[in-house]
Amino acid sequence: MSDLFASAGLENAAPRPLADRLRPQKLAEVVGQEHLTGEGGALTRMIANRSLGSLIFWGPPGTGKTTVARLLARETSLHFEQVSAIFTGVADLKKVFEAARGRRAIGQGTLLFVDEIHRFNRAQQDGFLPVMEDGTITLIGATTENPSFELNAALLSRARVLVFKALDAEAIDKLLQRAETLEGRRLPLAPEARAALAGMADGDGRYLLGLAEELLAQPDGPDLDVAGLAATMQKRAPIYDKGQDEHYNLLSCFHKSLRGSDVNGAMYWAARMLTGGEDPGTVFRRLCCAASEDVGMADPQAMPQVVAAWTAFERVGWPEGRLFLAQAIAYVATAPKSNAAYSAFNAALALAQKTGSLAPPKHILNAPTKLMKELGYHAGYQYDHDFPDAFAGQSFFPEELAGDPRSDFYTPNERGFEREVKKRLEYWARLRAERQGGD
Structure with missing residues (x-):
C-alpha cells in the first residue's frame, strides 16, 4: 500500500513532523557531534579513508544516532537496514542476515542499524558475530546504556564505540x-x-x-x-539552566564544599539546586562521587551512608526525604578525607595502558585441565589461609612488574580509618620481606 502512495506522489504530500523535515542530508549538517562528523571528526576520517567498520553509537536520546547511521550508509553506498531490539527476535534477525547475504552475492553491502541494541540478550548479541566477521553486514548499534556493562565483550571487540553528546x-x-x-x-x-x-x-x-x-x-x-x-x-519551565553552565557550576560548588569539609556550604548549594528544580538524584550521585573520591578509605562508611539515604529517599519521597539527604550531606562533609584509593587506581590505569597485555604469573592461574597443569599453571601457589597470618606474601603482578616501584599505587594517609589500613600494609610488607627473603 505504501508503494501505491509513493508512486502516486501522495507520500510526499503527507504531513511530516518538523524533526523529520529538518533531518540532515549530509554528515556536515549534523549539529552537536562535531567531534564525530565535523572536519577531522572520527566518522569523517573513516569515510575519507574508506575504512568504515562496525560501530556502537552510545549517547542520550535525540542526539542524531539514527540520522548519522543513515548518512553513513548513503556516503558508503551501503544498503541501509534498520531494526529495533525491542521488536525484533531471532527469526527476524535470520531473515535480515539472509537478505544481506543475497545482496552481498551481487556486490551490494549492508549497513544494519540496530536501535536499543543493549536490549538483546547475550545469545542474541552473539548471533551478530559471524555476519560481522565475514563481512555480510556492517553493524551500527545504538544504545543509551554504557556498552561496557550492557554489551558482550566479544561484540565490543569487533566494534568501535563512538560517544554521542547531549546537544549543548x-x-x-x-x-x-x-x-x-x-x-x-x-x-x-x-x-x-x-x-x-x-x-x-x-x-x-x-x-x-x-x-x-x-x-x-x-x-x-x-x-x-x-x-x-x-x-x-503544559510543562514546568526550569528555574535555572540545569542542563548547562549553572547546572555544572552549582554541582562544582557543592562538590568542592563537601571536599573542603564545609557542611554549611554543601547544604546551601544543595538547597540552591533543589529549589532551582534539580533532580534530587543528581545531588545523590554527586554525594556518591565525593564519598568515594574525597572520603574513600578514610571513612569506608561514607558510601553506605549515602546509598542508604538515597534508597530511603526513593522510598519515602519529598518532603520527608530531605531528612535523608541532609544526613548524607552532613556525613560526607564532616568525614575525614582521603583520595588515596582514587589516586591509586588512576595510577594503576595509567600503568596498565602503558605496559599492555603482560602475562599473569602462572602460580595464580587455575589449572582445571591436564594440559594447563603440564604448562605450569597453579604451580607454586601458596594458599594464604594455610599460614598463621592468612598471608603468604606472594607476588600477584606480572613478572615484569613484580617489585617495580611503579606498581606501589596505594599510599594511605594518617586520617581516619586509613591510619589502620596503613598499619596493615606496613605489617604485610614486613612479612613479605621476611618470607621472600627466606625463600
Missing part, C-alpha cells in the same frame, strides 16, 4: 534557527523563554523540535515569557 546550547540554537528558517517565522518567545525552552529539551534535539513545532503552530501574538511558555506547553 550552541547546537540547540542552531536547530531552532533552522526550524524558524524552514517555517518562515520566528519562535514567539522572549529571550529568557527561548533559553527555558532549550532547558526543557535537556539536550534532546528530537524533543526540542517537537516543542518548537507546537510553538510555531501557535497563532500570532505577543512573545511568551517563561510563565507563558510553561502554560502554553
Whole structure:
C-alpha cells in the first residue's frame, strides 16, 4: 500500500513532523557531534579513508544516532537496514542476515542499524558475530546504556564505540534557527523563554523540535515569557539552566564544599539546586562521587551512608526525604578525607595502558585441565589461609612488574580509618620481606 502512495506522489504530500523535515542530508549538517562528523571528526576520517567498520553509537536520546547511521550508509553506498531490539527476535534477525547475504552475492553491502541494541540478550548479541566477521553486514548499534556493562565483550571487540553528546546550547540554537528558517517565522518567545525552552529539551534535539513545532503552530501574538511558555506547553519551565553552565557550576560548588569539609556550604548549594528544580538524584550521585573520591578509605562508611539515604529517599519521597539527604550531606562533609584509593587506581590505569597485555604469573592461574597443569599453571601457589597470618606474601603482578616501584599505587594517609589500613600494609610488607627473603 505504501508503494501505491509513493508512486502516486501522495507520500510526499503527507504531513511530516518538523524533526523529520529538518533531518540532515549530509554528515556536515549534523549539529552537536562535531567531534564525530565535523572536519577531522572520527566518522569523517573513516569515510575519507574508506575504512568504515562496525560501530556502537552510545549517547542520550535525540542526539542524531539514527540520522548519522543513515548518512553513513548513503556516503558508503551501503544498503541501509534498520531494526529495533525491542521488536525484533531471532527469526527476524535470520531473515535480515539472509537478505544481506543475497545482496552481498551481487556486490551490494549492508549497513544494519540496530536501535536499543543493549536490549538483546547475550545469545542474541552473539548471533551478530559471524555476519560481522565475514563481512555480510556492517553493524551500527545504538544504545543509551554504557556498552561496557550492557554489551558482550566479544561484540565490543569487533566494534568501535563512538560517544554521542547531549546537544549543548550552541547546537540547540542552531536547530531552532533552522526550524524558524524552514517555517518562515520566528519562535514567539522572549529571550529568557527561548533559553527555558532549550532547558526543557535537556539536550534532546528530537524533543526540542517537537516543542518548537507546537510553538510555531501557535497563532500570532505577543512573545511568551517563561510563565507563558510553561502554560502554553503544559510543562514546568526550569528555574535555572540545569542542563548547562549553572547546572555544572552549582554541582562544582557543592562538590568542592563537601571536599573542603564545609557542611554549611554543601547544604546551601544543595538547597540552591533543589529549589532551582534539580533532580534530587543528581545531588545523590554527586554525594556518591565525593564519598568515594574525597572520603574513600578514610571513612569506608561514607558510601553506605549515602546509598542508604538515597534508597530511603526513593522510598519515602519529598518532603520527608530531605531528612535523608541532609544526613548524607552532613556525613560526607564532616568525614575525614582521603583520595588515596582514587589516586591509586588512576595510577594503576595509567600503568596498565602503558605496559599492555603482560602475562599473569602462572602460580595464580587455575589449572582445571591436564594440559594447563603440564604448562605450569597453579604451580607454586601458596594458599594464604594455610599460614598463621592468612598471608603468604606472594607476588600477584606480572613478572615484569613484580617489585617495580611503579606498581606501589596505594599510599594511605594518617586520617581516619586509613591510619589502620596503613598499619596493615606496613605489617604485610614486613612479612613479605621476611618470607621472600627466606625463600
